[in-house]
Amino acid sequence: MILRPVRDSASDARTVREIAKAAFDALEEQLGRTGPVPEPTPAAVAASEARTRHLAATDPGGCWIAEEAGEAVGTALALRREGLWGLSLFCVRPDAQGKGVGRMLLDHAAAYGRGCLRGMIVASPDPRAARRYHAAGFQLHPTMQFTGTVDLLALPEPGGIPVHLGDASHQQLLDSVDRRVRGGGHGPDHAQLLRIGDELLVVDTLAGSGYCYRREGRIVLLAATSKRLAARLLTEALGRVPVGTEATVANVTGEQEWAVDVCLAGGLSAANRGYLALRGLRPPTPYLPSGAYL
Numbered sequence: 001m002i003l004r005p006v007r008d009s010a011s012d013a014r015t016v017r018e019i020a021k022a023a024f025d026a027l028e029e030q031l032g033r034t035g036p037v038p039e040p041t042p043a044a045v046a047a048s049e050a051r052t053r054h055l056a057a058t059d060p061g062g063c064w065i066a067e068e069a070g071e072a073v074g075t076a077l078a079l080r081r082e083g084l085w086g087l088s089l090f091c092v093r094p095d096a097q098g099k100g101v102g103r104m105l106l107d108h109a110a111a112y113g114r115g116c117l118r119g120m121i122v123a124s125p126d127p128r129a130a131r132r133y134h135a136a137g138f139q140l141h142p143t144m145q146f147t148g149t150v151d152l153l154a155l156p157e158p159g160g161i162p163v164h165l166g167d168a169s170h171q172q173l174l175d176s177v178d179r180r181v182r183g184g185g186h187g188p189d190h191a192q193l194l195r196i197g198d199e200l201l202v203v204d205t206l207a208g209s210g211y212c213y214r215r216e217g218r219i220v221l222l223a224a225t226s227k228r229l230a231a232r233l234l235t236e237a238l239g240r241v242p243v244g245t246e247a248t249v250a251n252v253t254g255e256q257e258w259a260v261d262v263c264l265a266g267g268l269s270a271a272n273r274g275y276l277a278l279r280g281l282r283p284p285t286p287y288l289p290s291g292a293y294l
């Protein structure tokens with residue numbers, strides 16, 4: 001087996017997406033899912049491939065593909081942002097799992113984070129992943145996922161806090177909030193999330209600031225300087241989910257009680273799902289990390 005860097009190319013982006021689809025579909029089956037996993041929407045396919053190309057360009061030392069007999073069997077995509085190392089994707093094709101491919105990939109991706117005091121991974125419920133991350137020195141914080149149809153009438157009242165649409169001109173504000181909440185800005189990932197077409201909501205008042213990205217029904221990333229502002233942003237974002245689209249609020253640790261309040265008020269259902277794996281920091285709050293950009 002060899003490891004090679006991921007290239008910023010359409011063909012590597014497709015290869016990475018196909019490995020991820022095979023690995024995560026098989027995981028759903030192992031977790032007891034009956035019936036087929038729904039096909040990803042065109043927006044989800046585009047976002048997945050755009051992520052790979054973006055990280056291959058910004059973090060070439062952190063993005064690896066494992067090949068066996070000339071065939072790609074696994075991948076790991078890692079990023080570094082202002083002293084924070086993050087793992088964006090880690091998967092191995094089902095027929096190659098359990099043979100040490102994941103260990104090798106994670107070792108390479110983790111070596112890219114040498115010198116970073118903080119690390120973050122949005123971990124799936126896969127027990128093999130939990131084992132790998134724990135062995136790499138990460139603490140596992142169980143997370144909840146909320147899904148369902150939003151009950152618009154039951155969502156909390158806005159309470160006079162103005163929320164407006166954001167764009168690339170807000171980059172400095174967004175990075176400042178990131179630094180306060182998780183110790184490092186997202187830097188180029190903000191422009192990337194906007195390029196993908198995610199809707200950006202911003203709050204900027206004398207009492208504090210915050211932002212939230214939404215893609216279709218999914219709350220992608222949310223950070224704020226107070227729980228009150230975070231709750232306001234989440235409420236607004238859920239209220240903007242198109243009618244008939246299932247809403248998903250994921251990666252919610254026990255520290256994000258403000259998010260639990262909003263999700264349950266809005267009629268979403270709670271379930272346990274995966275972990276937030278952290279090294280060198282406590283769960284940031286108020287914060288809902290993005291799996292891909294953390």
Ligand SMILES: CC(C)(COP(=O)(O)OP(=O)(O)OC[C@H]1O[C@@H](n2cnc3c(N)ncnc32)[C@H](O)[C@@H]1OP(=O)(O)O)[C@@H](O)C(=O)NCCC(=O)NCCS
Nearest residue numbers: 023091092097098099100101102103123124126127128129
């Ligand atoms: C997680 C994943 C990338 C690991 O890759 P892999 O090649 O299977 O990993 P490895 O073979 O290097 O290591 C697996 C470890 O889990 C252990 N393991 C295997 N089955 C297990 C199980 N059912 N429960 C707990 N541990 C298990 C293995 O013994 C090994 O640990 P060890 O090296 O300490 O003995 C891969 O299994 C995968 O793609 N899973 C689905 C996608 C996913 O959830 N990715 C993680 C996203 S955060």
